[in-house]
Amino acid sequence: MSEGLGRRSFLRGALLGAGAAGATGAVTASTADGADGPEYFSFHGPHQPGVLRPNAAQALVVSFDVITEDLRGLLRTITERARFLCTGGTPEPIGIEDAPRDSGVLGPEVPADGLTVTLAVGSSLFDGRFGLAARKPPGLMPMRTFPNDSLDPAQCHGDLCLTFAAEHRDTVLHALRDIAKHTRGAMQARWKMDGFTSPSRPHGTPRNLLGFRDGTSNPDAGDRSEMDSLVWTPGGGTFQVVRLIRMLVEFWDRIDISEQENIFGRRRDSGAPLDGQHEFDVPRFAEDPVGTAIPITAHIRLANPRRADTEPQRILRRAYNYDRGIDKAGNLDMGLLFTCYQRDIRNQFEAVQTRLIDEPLVDYIQPFGGGYFFVLPGITDQRDHLGSALFEDR
Amino acid sequence: MFSRTGLLAGITVVISAALLFGSLVFARQQRPAAHEEFIEVSRGGCGHGPLPHEPGPQTVTVRNTGAVTATVQLVDPSSGAVYGEVEALGSGTSRPMRVNLGNGSYAFRCAPDETRVSDGPSFRITGAHGPGSVAVAPVTKNDLLRPLRDYKDYLTHGLDVLLADTQALAGTSDRAATERAWLTAHQDYARLGGAYDAFGDLGDAIDGRADGHQDGVTDPEFTGFHRVEYALWHGKPMTEVASWTARLLADVRSLRGELARMQVDPKDFALRAHEISEDAIQFELTGAADYGSGTSLATVSANLDGTSAVLDTLRGVLRDRYPGMSDVDTWLGKARSAVLAGRRADGDWIPLDALPALQRERINATLSELAERLAPVAAICAPRRIP
Numbered sequence: 001m002s003e004g005l006g007r008r009s010f011l012r013g014a015l016l017g018a019g020a021a022g023a024t025g026a027v028t029a030s031t032a033d034g035a036d037g038p039e040y041f042s043f044h045g046p047h048q049p050g051v052l053r054p055n056a057a058q059a060l061v062v063s064f065d066v067i068t069e070d071l072r073g074l075l076r077t078i079t080e081r082a083r084f085l086c087t088g089g090t091p092e093p094i095g096i097e098d099a100p101r102d103s104g105v106l107g108p109e110v111p112a113d114g115l116t117v118t119l120a121v122g123s124s125l126f127d128g129r130f131g132l133a134a135r136k137p138p139g140l141m142p143m144r145t146f147p148n149d150s151l152d153p154a155q156c157h158g159d160l161c162l163t164f165a166a167e168h169r170d171t172v173l174h175a176l177r178d179i180a181k182h183t184r185g186a187m188q189a190r191w192k193m194d195g196f197t198s199p200s201r202p203h204g205t206p207r208n209l210l211g212f213r214d215g216t217s218n219p220d221a222g223d224r225s226e227m228d229s230l231v232w233t234p235g236g237g238t239f240q241v242v243r244l245i246r247m248l249v250e251f252w253d254r255i256d257i258s259e260q261e262n263i264f265g266r267r268r269d270s271g272a273p274l275d276g277q278h279e280f281d282v283p284r285f286a287e288d289p290v291g292t293a294i295p296i297t298a299h300i301r302l303a304n305p306r307r308a309d310t311e312p313q314r315i316l317r318r319a320y321n322y323d324r325g326i327d328k329a330g331n332l333d334m335g336l337l338f339t340c341y342q343r344d345i346r347n348q349f350e351a352v353q354t355r356l357i358d359e360p361l362v363d364y365i366q367p368f369g370g371g372y373f374f375v376l377p378g379i380t381d382q383r384d385h386l387g388s389a390l391f392e393d394r
Numbered sequence: 395m396f397s398r399t400g401l402l403a404g405i406t407v408v409i410s411a412a413l414l415f416g417s418l419v420f421a422r423q424q425r426p427a428a429h430e431e432f433i434e435v436s437r438g439g440c441g442h443g444p445l446p447h448e449p450g451p452q453t454v455t456v457r458n459t460g461a462v463t464a465t466v467q468l469v470d471p472s473s474g475a476v477y478g479e480v481e482a483l484g485s486g487t488s489r490p491m492r493v494n495l496g497n498g499s500y501a502f503r504c505a506p507d508e509t510r511v512s513d514g515p516s517f518r519i520t521g522a523h524g525p526g527s528v529a530v531a532p533v534t535k536n537d538l539l540r541p542l543r544d545y546k547d548y549l550t551h552g553l554d555v556l557l558a559d560t561q562a563l564a565g566t567s568d569r570a571a572t573e574r575a576w577l578t579a580h581q582d583y584a585r586l587g588g589a590y591d592a593f594g595d596l597g598d599a600i601d602g603r604a605d606g607h608q609d610g611v612t613d614p615e616f617t618g619f620h621r622v623e624y625a626l627w628h629g630k631p632m633t634e635v636a637s638w639t640a641r642l643l644a645d646v647r648s649l650r651g652e653l654a655r656m657q658v659d660p661k662d663f664a665l666r667a668h669e670i671s672e673d674a675i676q677f678e679l680t681g682a683a684d685y686g687s688g689t690s691l692a693t694v695s696a697n698l699d700g701t702s703a704v705l706d707t708l709r710g711v712l713r714d715r716y717p718g719m720s721d722v723d724t725w726l727g728k729a730r731s732a733v734l735a736g737r738r739a740d741g742d743w744i745p746l747d748a749l750p751a752l753q754r755e756r757i758n759a760t761l762s763e764l765a766e767r768l769a770p771v772a773a774i775c776a777p778r779r780i781p
Contacts (some may be wrong), residue, residue, distance in 0.1 A: 188759045
């Protein structure tokens with residue numbers, strides 16, 4: 001099954017293949033229009049369900065610094081709120097003893113709406129503050145600065161990272177407000193970025209704001225053995241890379257179509273590789289060693305050379321578009337909320353990103369923020385909380 | 395609680411009904427009276443209707459069958475403690491009351507405007523497995539008289555201090571000495587807890603920001619502490635500073651003079667404790683009210699004193715009503731230490747923008763958690779009528 005089929009197809013496929021359904025934890029129900037859509041993702045399981053889920057329509061990534069000394073209490077609170085929000089239900093009624101504890105943004109009953117809340121931890125959490133220095137997941141480190149980056153420290157790193165994804169914007173915002181309200185004194189948001197997935201136009205993998213399809217060659221999230229080799233760590237966690245990447249869309253829109261297509265290595269309209277006809281045609285780099293059809297410096301060629309030695313470097317991309325105002329030159333501030341998952345940041349994301357250094361695309365994009373995080377393993381017990389393993393056997 | 399399909403089915407029924415009667419509006423008007431069971435809220439029939447008999451979370455529909463607007467509560471008839479409330483229910487209207495019923499006895503209490511408060515028949519709930527909604531004894535206007543008097547004493551003393559320090563400010567001419575005197579007097583004012591328009595137009599004249607004035611910081615209507623601050627820290631001539639301190643002194647004198655006649659509405663007073671910290675978060679921690687002095691933390695520190703003073707007057711009222719009071723004190727202490735950590739050994743306050751990011755986050759976190767913990771104080775202390 002290919003990544004480019006779109007959400008509903010993915011889920012329909014997941015229903016047919018039991019392995020895939022088990023892998024994503026999606027529970028589906030028939031909706032009013034008769035189509036299969038996610039009702040909710042099971043909160044409990046070996047992995048957090050937000051990792052393998054197909055791109056949601058809406059996403060929100062927020063990094064937090066931990067303020068409290070009671071890290072375990074904070075993780076417990078986040079888990080309890082996320083469990084309620086991802087399952088849906090009716091908030092406890094409030095009498096005269098408090099203001100309403102639910103914002104009411106989703107009405108009196110909170111629908112699950114396909115929400116996932118994915119909790120990840122940054123390397124700074126393993127400094128001396130919580131006595132966890134020895135428990136740092138091997139391979140977790142601060143995000144490095146690549147030569148083409150223009151990083152703003154205020155929009156980088158963080159002790160914790162929460163990734164919200166759901167079918168509607170109000171659902172992810174409601175979830176953020178709920179968790180923030182319950183953790184006000186325990187953690188503070190450091191940076192925040194919201195993103196959306198464009199619809200398939202006219203079909204196939206959704207497009208980014210440069211007009212090109214994003215994620216065509218993603219590994220198959222429904223293939224359990226591929227996920228075990230590329231994404232999951234032995235303990236059931238995974239590493240998350242978040243990159244906030246501005247796209248200089250005005251500049252981009254002023255360059256001609258063949259230059260745009262040579263930069264990516266794909267046709268803009270169809271998403272087909274420059275040596276192919278259709279989006280999912282596999283580019284034949286080996287047959288074109290000097291880059292007559294697809295330039296040697298094309299993004300898809302550098303990112304995924306499709307050689308045996310680069311196969312284990314593949315990452316699971318979950319990129320969202322962002323749009324947030326204008327800069328002082330009057331240009332639109334929009335781009336990519338890039339996230340990806342892998343079992344090893346250095347051998348996967350960094351290997352890919354290193355090949356992309358000084359690629360022609362760098363003139364039109366500007367990475368300015370993000371971080372490296374470890375997505376905690378899933379939990380299977382109602383009384384358990386995310387991150388509990390960090391505190392065991394000490 | 396409807397399932398998704400249940401809701402759709404319900405909509406279908408309404409639409410069929412609309413078609414049947416030929417008008418959707420007609421169907422909507424008829425629906426509650428024709429199909430819904432409700433608890434009656436009125437002078438004569440308070441609490442009549444199908445009383446709840448099952449434990450657990452549920453929605454009770456209350457309907458005002460009387461002629462005037464009424465508030466209805468679900469109370470413990472022996473203590474009068476309130477489990478749930480629907481305020482200002484208009485004549486002829488219905489609203490849902492969400493409650494979680496634990497074991498105990500209950501009654502609906504009706505408080506129609508300008509009419510005696512009465513309780514309906516009491517009923518018992520048994521067989522609950524967990525605790526239900528929290529019941530809180532209502533606070534009456536009478537309960538707030540003593541706290542109000544105490545707060546007015548606090549204000550009187552605070553205004554005397556403010557007046558003396560503002561006189562000192564108006565009497566200085568050296569810039570550095572004026573800056574110091576300004577900070578002292580401004581903290582005096584911030585300590586009063588005059589948040590949220592508590593002192594009306596005089597409050598604006600004394601401590602208003604340039605926002606809302608057509609010409610901003612140069613607008614002649616922009617007066618008070620922040621106008622003096624702007625002039626002092628933007629190198630304006632001391633003669634100009636003096637004219638604004640003179641105006642400030644006159645306004646502070648007027649406020650002191652008006653105190654005797656000042657009526658503090660008990661309803662507003664109940665909100666005061668958390669509004670001081672809300673103001674501090676909105677205007678000080680964002681830097682919005684910093685016109686050059688970089689002393690936002692000094693203001694917040696004084697605001698915390700004011701919050702503490704208002705809370706102290708309410709401690710008696712809150713003792714048996716708000717189990718979270720010790721947490722409030724804990725967070726008040728944490729907020730205070732976080733803010734005081736922003737003061738240099740020589741006593742100078744560090745401007746917010748000069749603080750390390752983590753330190754500023756700690757201040758934001760503790761003040762915000764304090765505001766969360768104070769929100770129940772306003773909910774609980776809102777004055778309510780009892781029989």
